[in-house]
Structure formats: C-alpha cells, structure tokens
Amino acid sequence: MNLFKAKKILTSSITHIILIAVAVTCIFPVFWMLSSSLKTQEEIFTKMALFPETWQWGNYVEAFVKAEFGIYFLNSVFYTVVGVSCIVFITSLAAYGFARLEFWGKNFFFYLLISTLLIPIPGIFVPLYLLLKKLTLLDTRTGLLLCYISGGLAFGLFVLRSFFEELPKEIEEAALIDGCSRFGIYWRIALPLAKPAIATLVILNCLTIWNEFLMALVVLQDKAKMPIQRGLMVFQGTFITDYPLLMAGLTIATIPILIVYLLMQKHIVKGIAAGALKG
Amino acid sequence: MFLQVLFVALALTVAGCSQKQEQKTDDKNIVKIWHWMTDRQSAFDKLADQYFNETGVKVIFETYAPTDVYKNKITAAASGQLLPDIFNPLSDKRELASYIKAGFIADLTDEMNSGWKDIFFEKSLEQNRFTEGNEWDVKPGYYGVPLDVSSLMIYYNKDLFTQAGLDPNNPPKTWAEFIEAGKKLRAANIQPFVSGFGEAWLIGAFAASYQWELFGKEGILDTIDGKVAYNDPRWVRIFGLLNEMKENKMFASGMVTMVNKDAERTFATGRAGMTFNGSWGVNVYKSMNPNLNYGVMAPPQLPDAKYPLLIFGGDGSAMFVNAMSPNKDKAIAFLKWLTQRPQQSFLSAETLNIPSNKESAQDLPDVLKTFSESIANTFENLPKLESWQVVNYININLQSVMIGEKTPKQAADEVQAEKIRQEKAKK
C-alpha cells in the first residue's frame, strides 16, 4: 500500500516538474514584455535588470494615445468577430458536407479546396489587389474581410472534416428518421458535438486575423478602417524602435486574444466528454 | 451557447460591410504622400499643417512600416495604377528604371534645371538621375527629389579608445592602424568592431568602399562587363581584408547574423569600440544612450591603392512625383517648398538627419557636419549595375570569409563561378 502511494507521489511530482519547467519558459517572455513595457528606453539598453527602476505606468497611456488604439481597436474586434464567425460557419457547413454527404466530385472538390494550404504564393497580394479593384472593394471592410475569410477556408475545412468524420453517426441517423432536415442535423446535432474542434478553430483564426496587417495595409487606405496592428507600427521606426512603448502596445494588443483563448478553451474541456453523447 | 453568440455577429456583416468609400471633400487641393519613414510622421505632419496655412493645399503624409510591407503596398498600387501623388518606390536603380519606363514617375529635369537643383548637395541628386547611355535606356534626366542625405562611416567610442590606450582624438586612418587599434581594444577586453553584417547590403557596402579604392570607376565597370574577373588579385584582397579582421578577432560575437538594429544597440551600450553605420546612427545612439561619447572617421585607407576610397551614401530618402497624378503640379510645388532651407532645417533638427539642402547643412551639429562633408566622397553614379545574383554571392561569400568557412581565394573563385553562370543564363 505504501509502495503504491509512493509511486503515485513520484509520478505526480515528475508530472508537475515537467509541466512547471515548460510553463516557466512560456511565462518568462510575457514577464519580460511586461517588465520592458514599464521601463524607459535608456534603461532597456543600458541596464539588464529584471524589474524596472521606477515603474513607468505612463507608458501605457502614451502607447494607447500614440498608437491611436482608440480607432483601431474596434476595427480589429469587428474584423475578427465577423471574419471568424464567417470562417467557422462556412467551413463547418462544407466540412460537414464533405464528411457526411454524397455529391458530385466530392473528393475532387475537397482536395482542390485544401490545396491552398500547400502553395505559398509569393506576391499573392498583387492579384488579390487587382481583383478587389475590379470588384470595387478596395479600401472597404468587405474587401478585407473577404480576403481573411477565404484565407481561413482550407485550414478550417481540413481540421473540421476529420472531426465530423469521427463523430458517431447513430444520433444523426436517428434524427433523420425523426424527420430532421440535413441542415437541421448539421445545425442542431453535428455542430454542438464538434464544439471542441470549433473552439480550437475559433482560437486559431482569431489569432491569425488579430495579428494580420500585411493585407490590411495593402488593401486599406483610410485610417479609420485600419486594424490594431497598424497602431503598433508607429513604434517601430525605420531606424529607431521605441521598445517600452512597443512592449506596452503589444501587451495591450495581446490581452484580447488571451481573453478569447480563456473563453474558448473551456469549450475544449467541456466538449463531448461532459456527456453530450448521452443527450 | 457560444455558437449562437458567434453567429449573431454574422448579422453585423450586413450592417458593417456595406459602407462606401468616403467621398473626399476637394480632391484637387489634396496631395497624398506615401513613405516608410514612420519616425518622421510627426515632423511631416507639422510641416503639412504649415503648408496648408500658407497655400490652402492639404498634404497628407501616410507612412507605413516595416519596409517590406510598404514595398508590397507600393507594388500593388502600381499594378492597380493607384499610386499616390508623391511616393518612393524603395527600389534599386534597376527597378527605378522600370517605374520610370512604365510611366509611374515624372521626369523633373526641367524643374531641376531651372535653378532647383542648385540648392542640393550634388551627390544627393545622383542616385535618382539617369545619364546618357544608361543600361536601361531611360531618358537621361533627374527623377527624384532628395529629402535628406546619408553616408556610411565608422563611429568609434572615445571612452573605450582611451581605456585601450588609444588616442581618442586621433582615430586610425590606414588599414594597418585600424587593425592595430583592433588588437589593442581586444587586449583591453573590448570587442573591437561591430556592424549589422547579417544584413547583406551592409557588408556589401563595407566591401564596396575598397572595391572603389582598388578598381576605380573604370575597373568596376570592366568587372560588370566581365572584362575583369572576380578572382582578380584585387578582389581576393578585398575578401582578405575581412579575413584579416577575423584573424585579429576584431568582429563582435554573433556579427555575421546580426541585424543593424542589434549592432546599434551593441555600440550604444559600449560593448564595442567601433561600428560601421550610417549617419542616421546619430539619432539612434542619442535615443539609446544620450551619454555615449563617440567620434566619426572614414573607413581606413589602403596606402598603396590607386584610387580614392569612396563611401556608400548619397540620398537618404527621396520623393518621386507620380507622372499620372492629376495634381502633379501641386505635388512639385510642395516638394519645392519642402526642400527650402527653413523646412529642411526644421526636418533635420526634428529627426537629426542631414538635409539635402546645402545651406541647411550649416545649421548642423558637429558630428553630422562630418557626415555631411563626407557626402562629396560617396560612390559615383554608375550607368549599369552588377546582376543582383552576383552581388548576393559576393555578400554571402564575404560572410563565409568572416566565419572562416572559406579562404579569400575560395570565396573569390566562387563569386567568379556565379558570374560566369549568370552570364550564361543571360544568353
């Protein structure tokens, strides 16, 4: 009995040692970012202390004002929320189709759709730009969103199809007999069952869209439509990088993503295991 | 639950996406400028306000960084023929020629010749000027308006020099003295030399000074034409210079992959005795360490060289007028105003850059004066360029010599082999 207990303690301590070791490497950069954001520029370069000499809380105010986050923040929220919702809706619908339904050229279309994951086209922004110009969508939110949404298709489709394929078919078949439409099954049964996968997809796509700036800067002209990354550029001059303000700005810009992650990761945990199968 | 919340957002799309582009109030009186110098935004904005008050013409400066992104934006806008009234294509001369030939950049020769060009440092105009018989068949003339000038020199830390027993007011002039200084610094436990040689162009610029010194203009053109080989003893010697620096442990740790911003930090924090950097460094060092006590010197000379040693430099950033712009005249008028002494002096005081206007240069602090005097010794305008692949090979092989992967002779042979390959590919 004692031996069993000792073994259990040992396993648990090894587990925690591994987890803590990895965790420390993940936390340190965040700590460094926070600490740097509260220093002065000179301090960052000439001293290597872990903590700031005096805590420059003003950096945050200055960063927020200088980067004009006020304008950009809402734009980014808008692009991310709408972009991610569309990606999730469109790809889950298609992924469900590919996983469950029969139609013409199914495999052909699937591989065609995920082929964009494979070819990294340099300068893809040029034909996209010309396309948006033709569609008179340059410098519009719609144009940028369409680029974002189409950019997330292949990845989402690829991830979700596998998840749908793995879901047990029995419930869906029962619902079909009960007279549910195919769309109804997708919407009311398959989608909730795939929650962990969808939450994952939401997190990853939020990250992509929130951090994107190349497409935004190429497509948009009007400052009032620019995303938050545009604000961060102010601190990275061609010659001088204002590190304290940059770090403060980065901290501000990272928080929303962390919140999204915190909200979403709960669904990864409580997904199917919590008993969705029974219901 | 969260799915429902998520999809409510879809409704927003309909509401949010259909916003039309705002109609500009008065397009005729607006001049739009794109630039990558984000750190000058506030200075530019102040000037724009002043100009609006004086003339009623609204100038909008839009700056985008990093430069890669800016470059993408310019390329896309060019392909869609939606370039702003004034811009800089951020390109080498070859590409600049393409922009001009495709009709994107206005010829400013007439304006320049009617007195405008006289206010500038001569060299600052050279980079954006095409001469008779240039490789790209561009109509000879002036195309760019320089905003400021810059050049690359060697900064040295006076305090560290003193510490190593070197005279801080008498920096090395010849290559031998340079190596000697390096040895003394190393002996005093100071890293002798740092520079962002991880950035190909910077190591190339360093070597090019010696190319000018050993080959002269004709020699360089002959090399581009293939009449002189890259494994010529003089080129082997250039590679040998880096080898000599390596043998004497002059390079700071990690220099071969270092970007210039990191090199600047190393020098600013007193962790290297010398650095090869541009005139913009003055402002950078001031922001990183205001107490840094340094001087500036030209790259050390090879006493037996036949030609003068020239340095990399010329215009720092220039403005080009969009030939297709309906506001072309207003754009030119604004640039004329911007390059006058008061505006130039204001810009250089705000951003610590050397103005392209000669007269404003008199208002400069001492260190910058040294730089502005060096502008006369910058590389000459060449009517043709070496293919970028060969240039790339030179830079990579310079790095190889730096880390002792190749001997100078091996490196020179490799470059020559690439040159032959490129000549063949051209045919």
Add this chain to the structure above:
Amino acid sequence: MITPKEKTINMMFIMPALLLFLVFNFYPLLRTFQLSFFQWNGIDKEMVFVGFAQYKDILFNNPAFWKSMLNAGYITLLALTLQNGLALLLALLVNRQIKGDNIYRVIFFLPPVLSGIVVGLIWKFVYDGNFGILNHWLISLGFDNFKDFAWLSEIKTALSSVAVVHMWKGFGYGFIILLAGLQTIPNELYEAAEVDGADTWQQFKHITFPSMIPVFTIVTILTILGTMQIFDLIYSMTRGGPAGYTHVPITKIYEYMSNGEFGYSTAMAIIFGVVLLVVSFGQLYVSKKFNR
C-alpha cells in the same frame, strides 16, 4: 440509394466555401501560375515569355534552393518528433485532470499568442554570445569554451537553434488540437477499461492511440505545412545567415521576389507546392492505411 437530385441539394453545403474559394483563392492562384512562365519584375509593362526556362533553372541549376528545402526538411523532422512529442505529452498530462490543469492550459498557449517581435528579441537574448542566458548557464556549469559562442552565427548550431525557437513557439498549437481530440474520446471507454483492470499504458495503447489517429494526422500535416513554410522567425533571427546556412524555401522565394524576379519566384513557389503536395498526400495515405 441517393438520388441525383439529393446529390445536387447536398452540394449546397459546400457552395459558399467553393464560391469564395474560386474567386479569392483559385483565380489569384491561376493568375500567379501564369506568371511563372514569364520573366517579369512586377512593374514593367511587358512580360517576357520564357516558357519552362525558369522551372528548368530551378530544377537543375539552383542548388541553393534545394539546400533551403533540406534545411526546412530538417526543422520539420525535429518539429514532427520533438515538438509534437512534447505537445502530446503535455496534452496527456493536462488531460488527466491534475491539480492546476486549467492554469497550464492557459500558459502553454502563451507562445503562439505572443508577438513574433517579442519572441525574436527574447531568443536572441538567450542565444547571444556575450551576455546570453544560455552561455551564462553553460559557463557556470563549467563549459568554458562557450564563452562568446554565438549560437545563431555558427554554421553548426544556427539551424538547430532556430528550430528550437520554432518548436517552442509552435507546440501550443499541437497541444490544443490534441487536447481537443483527447476530449472527444468518451470517458466511458476509460471507465470500462479500468473495470477490466487495464493500466495506463494499456489504456493509451488500446483506447487513446487508435481514437487519436485522425487527430494525429491533422497535427502531422499542419506541422509539416507550417514548418516547411517557416519564414518570419528565420527572417527576424538570422536572415538566412550565416552565409546562407539557414535559408528555407520561403526566404529564398522572398529573396527572389524582392529582387524583382516575380516570375521566377512564382515558379519556385509552384515547385515547392508540388513537393508539399507529394509529402502531404504521402502522409495521408500512410495514416489511412494505419487507420484500418
């Protein structure tokens, strides 16, 4: 059993995705594909048709490009084994509902969330020859020959050093996808196994592993694609140096494009895409066989 009419109706499920794809992915792709047969710098009015000449040059006359492919392959192999191994280990540990699993879940996803700027700065600081943390530790452990050893500038260590950063930044992705996968395995299976007296290893072998094969496939393919297409990190840490030793295909493609070789760089991208296609389908094929 399924009527043609039903087949057509079913197609509506993929229609939105397909339409968007055709307009915003496929059309630009075709346009750039066309470019690969031309010599063009992106600005010139005229494009020079060169047929397959650029393909030929890349295939037979551009060893640097193929070397960059090997570099990416090396990082990918490391990522597939070490990075995904770590991700799986952590996902399994956290999945066991140990104390503080919620906190770990958040912490392990910090590296992917962090800005590349911060990551680049931090790791350069770790690897720095003079004052880097790594050398500081090594020297205090008695390895004096690491004084001034610049990890990112030595031919022997540059690529592996970058690979470590890439794996550190990337394991969080694998971690959450694997975790999502683990959560879809019904608890009942484990409960039943426990009743039958199966130990942890047996549970892993007979329940976890087989149920996870599709998720492994996803993670593997995403790792291959994500790592082969590595770019930002290399660009910010070494720019392909020292002397070209850390170039990867995308940095090469980028190099050609920024030197005004639009056509050539597109041809490179297409050849690279074909290589990825072969690798990915090979992997899909293998895992399908495994699954049966």
